[in-house]
Each structure stands twice: as C-alpha cells, then as structure tokens.
Amino acid sequence: MLYLQAYDLRGDNAVPYQHLDYERLIAWLRAIVATDPRSGYALFSAARVYTENPDAAKCRAMLEFLYAEFGGDPDRRWPWLAHAALIAKHRLKDLPLALRYARAIDRQARDPRAPLWAKQMEIFILEDLNELEAAGVVLGGLIASGRITDPAELHFLLARMKRLDQQPAR
Numbered sequence: 001m002l003y004l005q006a007y008d009l010r011g012d013n014a015v016p017y018q019h020l021d022y023e024r025l026i027a028w029l030r031a032i033v034a035t036d037p038r039s040g041y042a043l044f045s046a047a048r049v050y051t052e053n054p055d056a057a058k059c060r061a062m063l064e065f066l067y068a069e070f071g072g073d074p075d076r077r078w079p080w081l082a083h084a085a086l087i088a089k090h091r092l093k094d095l096p097l098a099l100r101y102a103r104a105i106d107r108q109a110r111d112p113r114a115p116l117w118a119k120q121m122e123i124f125i126l127e128d129l130n131e132l133e134a135a136g137v138v139l140g141g142l143i144a145s146g147r148i149t150d151p152a153e154l155h156f157l158l159a160r161m162k163r164l165d166q167q168p169a170r
Contacts, residue, residue, distance in 0.1 A: 022058045047080040075111035099125045136164045
C-alpha cells in the first residue's frame with residue numbers, strides 16, 4: 001500500500017494521481033483489501049486520496065469500489081462509504097448515488113458504535129431530493145426503533161419530524 005501511495009511522489013514519476021489508470025489502481029486496491037481485509041488503509045486511501053481526482057468518471061469508479069468493498073465488512077467499512085456518500089452529494093451533486101450509499105449504511109451497518117449521523121444521512125438526502133414523505137417515514141421508523149437514547153438527539157429528531165410534516169413539497 002505504501003508503494004502504491006508513494007507512486008505519485010517518486011522523483012522519476014511523470015504520472016500524478018489524476019492521470020493514473022483507475023481500473024488498474026482499483027485492482028491493486030482490491031488485492032490489498034483481500035490480502036488484509038481488517039486493515040482500513042486501502043479504503044481510507046481510496047476515500048480520502050483517490051476520490052479527490054477532478055475527473056468525475058474516475059471519482060465515480062473509486063466510489064463504486066468503496067461501495068463494493070463495504071459489503072464485505074459493513075461494521076468496519078461504514079466510515080469510508082459515509083465519506084463516499086458525502087462526495088457523491090456535495091462534489092458530484094449526485095443525490096441518487098449518495099442516497100444509495102446512505103441506504104446501504106443504514107441497512108447493513110450494525111456496529112452500535114457507529115454514530116447516528118451515519119444512520120441518518122438517508123433522511124437528509126431524501127429531504128434534498130424533495131422526498132419528504134419518505135424522509136418522514138424513515139425518520140419515524142428511526143424514532144420508533146428505540147435506538148435513539150440521547151434525549152438531545154431525540155429532541156432534535158422530533159423537531160425535524162415536525163418540520164417535515166409542516167413543510168410543503170417543492
């Protein structure tokens with residue numbers, strides 16, 4: 001992984017990250033994850049280094065790699081898919097893609113240490129998509145599940161639910 005990451009930094013290398021063959025890069029990352037599935041270094045690099053490519057197609061390819069690898073260990077890999085959802089939403093402006101990633105986190109990650117914001121991304125993306133009824137259903141389900149134990153968090157979500165009920169569809 002260090003060799004791969006340092007590739008862009010070698011003195012004799014004329015190919016910066018943005019010009020790498022992303023198909024080959026993803027194959028290397030996939031092999032590294034398969035070699036050491038408990039390490040997060042390859043996925044961290046994919047999320048934080050290789051998605052920074054200004055080429056949207058290469059960025060999307062890396063996001064899809066993260067999504068594919070997430071399924072292998074959702075409880076360890078949710079942070080990188082959460083980052084992928086944020087990249088899809090804010091940088092690529094692709095709300096359906098961000099929603100796909102957020103839904104995967106909500107449905108597959110069961111680690112009780114995962115923060116609620118990661119589980120709540122789906123609600124906020126649904127709001128951005130003007131799917132207010134769906135957002136309300138997901139939010140209501142989250143509240144009814146009993147998973148929210150922090151009184152301040154519960155208060156925040158109940159207030160959000162009230163705003164959703166009062167908000168006219170755009």
